[in-house]
Amino acid sequence: MLTLLGDIGGTNARFALYDGHALGPVSHRAVADFATPAEAIRDVLGDLEGDPPSAAVFAVAGPVGGGRATLTNGRWDFVAGELRTALGVEAVELVNDFAAQAQAVPAFADEDLRHVGGGRADPTAPVAVIGPGTGLGVAGLIPGRNAPTVLVTEGGHVTMAPADADEARLLDHLRVSFGHVSAERVLSGPGLVNLYQAIAGLEGRDVPDRTPEEITQMALAGDCPTSVRSLDTFCAMLGTVAGNLALSLGAKGGVHVTGGIVPRFTDRFAGSAFRERFEAKGRFAGYLAEIPTFVVTHPYAALIGLTRMVAMIGRP
Numbered sequence: 054m055l056t057l058l059g060d061i062g063g064t065n066a067r068f069a070l071y072d073g074h075a076l077g078p079v080s081h082r083a084v085a086d087f088a089t090p091a092e093a094i095r096d097v098l099g100d101l102e103g104d105p106p107s108a109a110v111f112a113v114a115g116p117v118g119g120g121r122a123t124l125t126n127g128r129w130d131f132v133a134g135e136l137r138t139a140l141g142v143e144a145v146e147l148v149n150d151f152a153a154q155a156q157a158v159p160a161f162a163d164e165d166l167r168h169v170g171g172g173r174a175d176p177t178a179p180v181a182v183i184g185p186g187t188g189l190g191v192a193g194l195i196p197g198r199n200a201p202t203v204l205v206t207e208g209g210h211v212t213m214a215p216a217d218a219d220e221a222r223l224l225d226h227l228r229v230s231f232g233h234v235s236a237e238r239v240l241s242g243p244g245l246v247n248l249y250q251a252i253a254g255l256e257g258r259d260v261p262d263r264t265p266e267e268i269t270q271m272a273l274a275g276d277c278p279t280s281v282r283s284l285d286t287f288c289a290m291l292g293t294v295a296g297n298l299a300l301s302l303g304a305k306g307g308v309h310v311t312g313g314i315v316p317r318f319t320d321r322f323a324g325s326a327f328r329e330r331f332e333a334k335g336r337f338a339g340y341l342a343e344i345p346t347f348v349v350t351h352p353y354a355a356l357i358g359l360t361r362m363v364a365m366i367g368r369p
Contacts, residue, residue, distance in 0.1 A: 244287070
């Protein structure tokens with residue numbers, strides 16, 4: 054049976070056919086180019102050759118429940134029954150995108166991961182997954198006798214805590230605009246822009262508007278002090294949140310950093326304050342020092358996770 058798989062974020066959507074054994078070529082669509090998910094999916098199906106899929110499973114970057122989902126950082130709404138009719142397939146299943154990211158972890162090969170500090174993963178312990186992209190996704194994977202259990206969360210929206218006086222000033226500045234400053238407000242593509250603008254405002258710098266990609270490029274080139282500080286702060290704050298997550302889950306199975314941002318600068322990330330902040334938890338610094346952290350470099354992690362989930366769809 055052919056199944057159409059989709060990894061749908063706030064900015065980009067990726068689709069591929071899965072025949073139960075191998076994943077086909079991946080098709081990309083920009084979410085902003087289509088008014089509804091059905092329009093984008095029909096556009097993808099129009100490009101496919103061979104037999105049409107008989108089912109579809111979509112990983113959506115937002116809360117999922119009751120056969121419905123909405124992108125947290127996008128305008129698409131999903132109703133499984135309506136998509137089933139619109140696409141002419143037998144079944145449509147909606148899952149959270151970080152449920153799929155977590156399910157991918159057991160399938161990764163060594164070349165799919167960049168080890169960034171810590172010891173060896175305990176295969177019997179929980180795994181944490183965190184990923185800055187258009188938003189900030191968080192999930193857990195709990196080992197089980199027959200199959201692991203995914204812990205789906207909205208952990209990207211926890212309150213961001215400062216680790217020092219400079220970060221306290223930054224977060225105070227951002228609270229003027231946002232009220233509640235979640236981790237996602239600073240640890241995402243838009244979050245990197247928020248950091249850049251806040252740092253410039255606090256330092257009295259007149260800087261041009263820049264996209265997350267431009268801030269990252271300028272920081273890596275060392276051509277803009279505000280961009281450099283923004284990226285450094287981003288990495289440090291991600292270490293704070295990832296360390297909190299590791300403690301909360303007891304994630305001795307490792308913490309996997311995924312998403313569309315960090316894999317673009319793994320060398321800089323490995324040399325950043327991320328790992329120092331990850332371990333900076335007072336009496337539990339030694340506990341965290343043993344937990345490995347990885348950057349997921351596989352470009353289609355969620356789709357790999359969906360191939361593992363297809364066999365489980367429909368199980369109680």
